[in-house]
């Protein structure tokens with residue numbers, strides 16, 4: 001290719017065109033930023049300085065001056081809800097729901113309206129207005145927001161303890177999202193069984209527990225409750241069999257079961273056999289709570305010397321305050337009167353500490369309780385509690 005002189009003219013021309021294009025862009029950016037009210041930047045500044053109250057005031061001013069800033073409306077509404085200011089969140093989302101959207105953007109307008117509705121439903125839910133929340137999410141079931149609506153409806157039914165509706169909603173949600181919810185569904189059946197049991201309908205309760213196991217073969221709670229039903233009806237052999245199945249599902253959960261098993265052996269007049277079984281289980285799966293049950297059973301059936309020996313071994317294997325408490329207890333029985341007095345002071349000190357510190361704990365949010373929960377009262381998760389009591393800081 002030969003060099004032509006007119007190319008020398010073309011270079012400055014392209015350069016000039018590029019320069020003009022850049023100027024146009026910059027001018028557009030400047031015009032747009034001028035269109036935003038100053039309060040918007042003030043609000044941002046407050047947010048960056050972690051002064052949310054002042055930021056909200058500034059943003060509310062923007063919203064008044066520029067009613068078209070829909071995303072800012074949504075952001076503010078969400079912020080109010082998170083801060084627990086449900087009245088303001090509800091007002092903000094109702095306004096978004098009722099406002100006139102510009103003509104010609106029908107699809108977009110509908111999308112914004114559904115989004116506002118879903119946000120409003122969440123405001124009601126968080127504010128505890130469950131009836132209203134249920135109504136809103138019910139309307140959203142036939143729309144593009146149906147996935148979220150179903151998730152929230154399930155949450156509402158659980159809060160309302162409407163377990164049959166919860167089962168139906170969870171099954172539909174499972175079908176929609178292919179996320180397994182069988183463990184939760186088994187708990188809903190167990191809750192239904194509890195209601196039947198409280199009414200004295202033990203057959204109906206047993207049927208619900210069967211459903212729980214059909215939904216989730218690993219449901220520890222269903223076997224535990226089946227054992228309870230058998231024991232309450234005096235069928236102790238069957239109760240022991242049901243409870244011992246828990247070991248095949250989750251050995252850790254046996255800590256909740258061992259006292260029950262021993263109780264039924266006692267009812268059958270075969271407590272020695274129960275202790276033998278518990279010793280063997282403890283050898284397979286040693287833990288503090290199981291040790292405690294074994295200690296009590298051994299001191300009852302084999303006497304203080306055997307119990308003391310057991311406590312010494314456990315203290316060496318896994319030192320803890322509650323084992324020390326048990327050892328002191330065993331020492332007191334065999335001590336002479338002079339030693340006994342001092343040992344009693346030591347024991348009451350250790351016991352008060354260990355009782356205060358022994359807690360069940362949610363593995364999800366860290367909530368601690370004296371009682372074991374299948375569903376955490378703080379974060380609402382199922383099966384999040386460790387079945388063994390810890391001795392952490394209280």
Ligand SMILES: [Zn+2]
Pocket residue numbers: 362363364365366367376377378379380381384
């Ligand atoms: Zn929790």
